[in-house]
Amino acid sequence: MKFTADAKTFAVAMASLQKISERRNNIPILSNAVISAEKDSISLRATDLDMEMTMSIAAQVAASGSTTVPAALLSDILRKMAAGEVTFESDKDGQVASVGAGRSKFRLQTLPETDYPVMSNGNYTHTIEFAGDVLLEALSKVQFAISTEETRYYLNGVHWNHDGEHPGAITFVATDGHRLAKSFRAPDGDVENFPPIIVPRKTVGEIITLAKSAGAEPVKIEVSENKIRITAGTTVLTSKLIDGTFPDYRRVIPALTNQIATVESKVLSASADRVTTISSERGRAVKLTFEETRLSLAVNNPDSGSAEEDIDIGYSGAKLEIGFNAKYLSDICSVIGAGEVRISLTDAGSPTVITTDKDPAALYVLMPMRV
Numbered sequence: 001m002k003f004t005a006d007a008k009t010f011a012v013a014m015a016s017l018q019k020i021s022e023r024r025n026n027i028p029i030l031s032n033a034v035i036s037a038e039k040d041s042i043s044l045r046a047t048d049l050d051m052e053m054t055m056s057i058a059a060q061v062a063a064s065g066s067t068t069v070p071a072a073l074l075s076d077i078l079r080k081m082a083a084g085e086v087t088f089e090s091d092k093d094g095q096v097a098s099v100g101a102g103r104s105k106f107r108l109q110t111l112p113e114t115d116y117p118v119m120s121n122g123n124y125t126h127t128i129e130f131a132g133d134v135l136l137e138a139l140s141k142v143q144f145a146i147s148t149e150e151t152r153y154y155l156n157g158v159h160w161n162h163d164g165e166h167p168g169a170i171t172f173v174a175t176d177g178h179r180l181a182k183s184f185r186a187p188d189g190d191v192e193n194f195p196p197i198i199v200p201r202k203t204v205g206e207i208i209t210l211a212k213s214a215g216a217e218p219v220k221i222e223v224s225e226n227k228i229r230i231t232a233g234t235t236v237l238t239s240k241l242i243d244g245t246f247p248d249y250r251r252v253i254p255a256l257t258n259q260i261a262t263v264e265s266k267v268l269s270a271s272a273d274r275v276t277t278i279s280s281e282r283g284r285a286v287k288l289t290f291e292e293t294r295l296s297l298a299v300n301n302p303d304s305g306s307a308e309e310d311i312d313i314g315y316s317g318a319k320l321e322i323g324f325n326a327k328y329l330s331d332i333c334s335v336i337g338a339g340e341v342r343i344s345l346t347d348a349g350s351p352t353v354i355t356t357d358k359d360p361a362a363l364y365v366l367m368p369m370r371v
Helices: 007-020 071-080 132-140 150-155 201-214 265-278 326-336
Strands: 002-006 032-038 041-047 051-058 060-063 065-070 085-090 096-101 104-109 126-131 157-161 170-175 179-185 197-200 218-223 227-232 235-240 260-264 285-290 294-301 305-312 314-316 320-325 340-344 352-355 362-366
Touching: 002 007, 002 051, 007 032, 007 041, 007 051, 007 071, 007 085, 007 201, 032 060, 032 071, 051 201, 065 071, 065 104, 071 096, 071 104, 126 132, 132 170, 132 179, 132 201, 132 218, 157 201, 179 326, 197 201, 197 235, 201 218, 201 227, 201 235, 260 265, 265 285, 265 294, 265 305, 265 326, 265 340, 285 326, 320 326, 326 362
Parallel strands: none
Antiparallel strands: 002 060, 002 085, 032 041, 032 065, 041 051, 051 235, 085 096, 096 104, 126 218, 157 170, 157 197, 170 179, 179 362, 218 227, 227 235, 260 314, 260 340, 285 294, 285 320, 294 305, 340 352, 352 362
16 A cells, blocks of 8 residues: 655544544554555544544555554654655555655554454434534533543433424533533434434544534534434544433523522633632632622631632622532633623522523533532
């Protein structure tokens, strides 16, 4: 096999693939990526057995063939090469491949492509389509709330479903039990019959990357009983779904109350960050006291001291004191970005709902802490 390709294009493709392959693995070949050359393009493929990515790029193919090479190593090599063309060639025995550009030349150990695993496709029964930027916005609003607690594996991803609450839309939900993020967007396709699925955390990150690259171009999503397949341009991402039941998130979202505070998102986040400088890393609890025109943020650490700061707000309701994890509060403000947020309060022991007019399709729930 021998081909010549644009170094930058090849490097970008391998950078995506090496995130899928596992550098440290009990199965050595899973650290590799498949490279196949035919006609006027090369196809690339990597898998970790839970997820598989394939893509193709243009190339001048002198001799067709296929092999597998260490994905992370080839990605590093291509990243450091100068702009221009790179030549890739593997020997007839399929044990060594050479990569060269200008005066640089590298020789890499390879493994046969015939030994590389393939994820079975299955029967994809449901198809929807989002514009890349719409899918990016929807998933970016909820990704931060995905749980990392392995014991509750069914929370280790984003729940996609058509719950009927938002006609014609797919609802995306993530929660770790302490906070919940929800967003909904309307795609093209058979939304009414779309089944509820849980997309794993790692896959969500890769979908966000694909959606960002796609921009306004369409991203096709196909779902089977246990897999999801995403197609964006010449890139296809296939992943297993989490086999579990997502909890009924609607039960933990309280109804909006008439005790509503309005405050600038960045002002609130910056203030919480300042006062928690004095807190212990373990808790990072901050007490918020809501009054008619003022919000007081306070932290008390018996080992270090205390801190307090007041900021201006609009508030309709009785004086209320409530505690939050400052990091969780800042995460929500960060996702919302600049602009005003509405904080709907019930009492010191009930969940709080945070929304913004900037994105009426997004909603955040924050559980209180004792302070």
